[in-house]
Amino acid sequence: MSFVLMCCAGGTILGALAGDPDPVRTGTAADEQPAPAIAATAQPAPGESTADSVGGEPAPAESTGPSDTTLSPTSAPSPVVQKRTVVEKKPVRHGSRTVKDSSMAEGKRVVRTRGVDGVRTLTYQVTVIDGVQTEKELLDSAVTRKPVTEVVAEGTKPASRCDPNYTPCVPIASDVDCAGGSGDGPAYVTGPVKVIGADIYDLDRDNDGYGCD
Structure with missing residues (x-):
């Protein structure tokens, strides 16, 4: 049984089933050489590495510049600043005064009023940075207890x-x-x-x- 196929080149190919001779290409299509096969190269998907055409190993990635993984320097912690009010007390030395007493024998001395030291109160503002005192400013100075002058009587009466x-x-x-x-x-x-x-x-x-x- 014979059948006729239309070729894309415009010729006819005659073929036979079992026992028939090989079909003969007629026309210009029989004279044409088969076109060489061209292997299509698959394009890598975004994010994938391309394979080496020979070994199949991925090609090394090209360097794009300095590494983006460089860490920024760690910033130092802020200093701890504290301001305190400090009160100090200092003694105020008492004075001494001598008076003459004609009722006492000459050369004799007697303490009539005992001297007492006074007190001066000083108020400071102290600045402390990270536990270390860096500044001390005097805010107020006042005598909070007056000193008492010592009085000594000295006799003038002749012996x-x-x-x-x-x-x-x-x-x-x-x-x-x-x-x-x-x-x-x-x-x-x-x-x-x-x-x-x-x-x-x-x-x-x-x-x-x-x-x-």
């Missing part, structure tokens, strides 16, 4: 030159005799004098309480 065993005054000496008598002194007294203590100079010879009478 007594009279023996306390007699009155009126009998001079103090190694020996005292009645004036106009036979005694040889070195000191003399004109009587009468009253003996109010011990008759150390033996002026009261008759023991009536009076000497040189």
Whole structure:
């Protein structure tokens, strides 16, 4: 059984089933050489690497410049700044004053008013950065307790030159005799004098309480 096919080149190809000779190409189509096969190269999808035409290994990626993975330097933490109010107390030294007292024996000294130190209060503003004091500013200074001046009395009364065993005054000496008598002194007294203590100079010879009478 024979059939006729229309070729795209415009000729006819005659063929036979089993037992028929091979069909013969007629016309210009039989004279044409078959076109060489062209292998299509698949284009890589976006994001995929291309394969090497020989080994099938992916081609190395081209360098596009400095690495984008460079880390930025870590910024230092901000310093901790604190401001505090500090109060300090300092002593204020008391003064001293001396007064003359004629009722006291010359050379004697007595404290009449005891001195007391005062107190000065100082207020500061202190700046502390990261636990370290960097500034100290004085805000106020005031005497919160006044000092008390010490008063010392100094005697001006001349020391007594009279023996306390007699009155009126009998001079103090190694020996005292009645004036106009036979005694040889070195000191003399004109009587009468009253003996109010011990008759150390033996002026009261008759023991009536009076000497040189």
